[in-house]
Amino acid sequence: MKHLSEEIAAFCERNELASEVQFDLNLSMEELFTNAVRHGGCGGVKEAVRVRLERKEHAIEAVFSDCGRAFDPTAVPAPDLDAPLAERPVGGLGLHLLRRIMHDLTYSRSGEWNCITMRRPI
Numbered sequence: 001m002k003h004l005s006e007e008i009a010a011f012c013e014r015n016e017l018a019s020e021v022q023f024d025l026n027l028s029m030e031e032l033f034t035n036a037v038r039h040g041g042c043g044g045v046k047e048a049v050r051v052r053l054e055r056k057e058h059a060i061e062a063v064f065s066d067c068g069r070a071f072d073p074t075a076v077p078a079p080d081l082d083a084p085l086a087e088r089p090v091g092g093l094g095l096h097l098l099r100r101i102m103h104d105l106t107y108s109r110s111g112e113w114n115c116i117t118m119r120r121p122i
Contacts, residue, residue, distance in 0.1 A: 060119065078096055
């Protein structure tokens with residue numbers, strides 16, 4: 001995980017991006033990485049995750065790919081934030097946060113790889 005955050009920091013520095021952008025990218029990629037390891041079967045798999053960041057005119061395009069079980073995070077319903085805490089199911093808040101930070105999420109499956117493309121406005 002440290003390697004990923006270092007790469008994001010270097011990308012943000014090269015592209016002169018604000019610390020808020022770096023924070024959002026770190027949080028988003030960490031959420032996807034953690035889900036791939038905990039729930040997708042990527043734990044202990046070497047090179048199970050790929051991340052590509054590209055600066056566009058008004059946004060950062062991020063592509064997160066993992067070789068875990070097929071999972072479309074765009075199909076997960078939003079959590080009911082108005083429900084009492086005791087009645088809420090465990091999980092789902094990380095993806096909710098991801099969808100609040102990143103825009104235009106799309107999912108595809110290419111061979112054995114999940115691919116999530118998203119954008120962070122700058």
